[in-house]
Amino acid sequence: MLKDPLSPLQSELSAASDATEAIKLLAWYDRHHRVLPWRVTPPEHRKGIKPDPYRIWLSEIMLQQTTVEAVKAYFLKFTSKWPDIQALADATEDDVLRGWAGLGYYSRARNLKKCADMIVSAHNGKFPASVEGLKQLPGIGDYTSAAIAAIAFNIPAAVVDGNVERVVSRLFAIKTMMPQAKAEIRTFTQQITPQDRPGDFAQAMMDLGATICTPKKPACLACPLQDNCMASTQGEPEIYPVKPPKKPRPIRYGAAFIILSTQRQIYLRKRDDKGLLGGMSEVPNSDWVSATEAQSPQEIAQLTSVELAPFTSNWQASGSITHIFTHFELRLSIYKTEAADLPPSNNGWWVAADALSDEALPTVMKKAISAVLPDAFKQVATKKAPV
Ligand code: SF4
Numbered sequence: 001m002l003k004d005p006l007s008p009l010q011s012e013l014s015a016a017s018d019a020t021e022a023i024k025l026l027a028w029y030d031r032h033h034r035v036l037p038w039r040v041t042p043p044e045h046r047k048g049i050k051p052d053p054y055r056i057w058l059s060e061i062m063l064q065q066t067t068v069e070a071v072k073a074y075f076l077k078f079t080s081k082w083p084d085i086q087a088l089a090d091a092t093e094d095d096v097l098r099g100w101a102g103l104g105y106y107s108r109a110r111n112l113k114k115c116a117d118m119i120v121s122a123h124n125g126k127f128p129a130s131v132e133g134l135k136q137l138p139g140i141g142d143y144t145s146a147a148i149a150a151i152a153f154n155i156p157a158a159v160v161d162g163n164v165e166r167v168v169s170r171l172f173a174i175k176t177m178m179p180q181a182k183a184e185i186r187t188f189t190q191q192i193t194p195q196d197r198p199g200d201f202a203q204a205m206m207d208l209g210a211t212i213c214t215p216k217k218p219a220c221l222a223c224p225l226q227d228n229c230m231a232s233t234q235g236e237p238e239i240y241p242v243k244p245p246k247k248p249r250p251i252r253y254g255a256a257f258i259i260l261s262t263q264r265q266i267y268l269r270k271r272d273d274k275g276l277l278g279g280m281s282e283v284p285n286s287d288w289v290s291a292t293e294a295q296s297p298q299e300i301a302q303l304t305s306v307e308l309a310p311f312t313s314n315w316q317a318s319g320s321i322t323h324i325f326t327h328f329e330l331r332l333s334i335y336k337t338e339a340a341d342l343p344p345s346n347n348g349w350w351v352a353a354d355a356l357s358d359e360a361l362p363t364v365m366k367k368a369i370s371a372v373l374p375d376a377f378k379q380v381a382t383k384k385a386p387v
Contacts (some may be wrong), residue, residue: 021171021228022194022201023094028224029204036068036212037075042200051199053127053152054085057115061108061139065326074103075285085125097279097360104363106280111139129153151199158190159202163209168192169241172211173230177242185241212235250328253303256285256368257310258318258336261350264332266369266376267339268359269348275327281359283368284310284348288330304333313337319371323364330364334371 031382040051058078062071078099082088088096093113100109115138119127127148128134134145146157159169160182168174168185171192176184194201212219220232231237259267266283273279286308291300306315315335323330351359356369356376366377375380 021192021225024224025204025208026194026197026200029200029207032207032211033203033257034068034207037072037079037260039203043072043270045200051152053148055079055090056152057127057140057144057148058112061112062103064108064144065105066103070103084155085116085119085127088113089120091116093362098358099278101360102363102366103270106362108139110279114138115140127152131155131157131315150193150202154197156193156195156198157202158186159205160186160189160197161206161209161273161354163213164189164202165241166215167205167209167213167225170218170231170237171225173231173234173240175242177244181241198215229345249324250290252288252290252330253300253332254286254288254330254337255304255306255308255333256321256365257282257315258283258334258369258372259339260336260372262338262340264353265350266353266356266373267348268351268361277364278363279300279360279364280362282361282365285332285368288332290328304331306333306335309335309337313339321367321371323367325364330365332368334368336372 019169033039033041035041036059038055040049055075059071059075062074062078078088081099082091091113093110096113097106097109100106100112103109118137119125128136129149130153131145132147134140135142140148143159143161146159147161148158149155149157153266165178165182165185168188169181174181174184174188189205208223208225212223216238218232218237220226220237221227223232226232229237230242259353261267268281268283271277271280271282286303289303291303304320306317309315315337318334318336320331320333323332353373353376356366361369369376
């Protein structure tokens with residue numbers, strides 16, 4: 001039963017298409033599914049291969065706010081190092097953070113480790129096979145619990161990620177603005193989720209959103225659900241989901257200080273465990289301060305000044321970097337110097353330049369170091385909203 005009243009056209013479409021959406025979509029998925037390292041494909045299902053809850057969980061945590069392409073390499077690295085939940089529980093948090101470095105949203109990595117510990121200590125090494133049981137675990141909320149339940153345990157839970165929000169809001173031409181529309185979208189998603197193959201249905205919806213029902217220029221002519229789609233019938237699918245106007249991102253300013261030893265080592269230190277990028281490694285840097293409109297260019301320059309350096313030295317200006325966090329843009333001026341000994345009153349450490357990839361450095365710090373050592377990192381992961 002739907003909580004929200006439907007328009008006559010929505011009622012007609014949903015009643016007429018209750019089963020047909022799932023049937024059409026699953027038939028499309030059988031032919032066009034993406035092959036992903038964590039996925040059990042329909043042909044593999046038919047051979048009796050079952051999804052591994054550990055791999056489904058790991059991929060879903062990694063995919064939060066991160067692209068499939070960026071996740072693939074991390075997933076393969078993680079599963080080769082920690083092939084099961086016991087192996088991950090045996091790892092240290094620092095090791096997990098090092099493996100995660102570059103994926104962003106580092107609280108997810110810490111929760112990953114906590115979740116592995118809890119499954120081993122309280123659940124005998126097995127993931128609970130219910131939405132409610134999964135939701136009790138660290139780092140697993142509404143979306144992830146539904147995704148694991150559907151994909152790993154074939155439970156007909158409504159799995160609603162950004163792709164599914166887009167598809168469903170278009171199928172039913174939902175005019176309510178986001179994020180208020182989320183409850184409505186979930187209700188419709190639950191309604192079209194089949195009892196049979198709910199895991200494949202969830203993955204099919206994700207694939208449809210990623211490859212056909214794209215944010216711009218959806219390929220409606222290639223879509224298996226075109227006959228069921230109100231937005232396509234109306235001729236303006238791109239207006240859904242209806243979003244509020246974007247607010248400009250505030251800008252914060254700061255300075256980062258690259259300290260090089262004579263043996264081509266870099267000085268790093270650890271961030272506080274709490275807060276943004278908690279527990280990750282960093283080069284010494286100043287506070288990141290928002291500028292107000294009332295501040296003059298000279299006052300803003302003070303926020304990135306070499307005077308913020310942790311000690312007096314022959315600092316050389318080495319350009320600047322910009323990094324986009326979810327809620328703000330960061331502009332850092334970069335300075336470098338050479339120092340023979342550890343700087344005073346800092347609990348940091350030296351790392352050889354060619355070993356920096358093994359450190360738990362977030363992307364913003366990799367960018368800062370790359371301003372001085374352009375070859376220090378072979379690649380920096382691309383994310384929707386890097387942190
Ligand atoms: S018909 Fe077009 S708008 Fe509707 S679900 Fe398919 S791709 Fe999206």
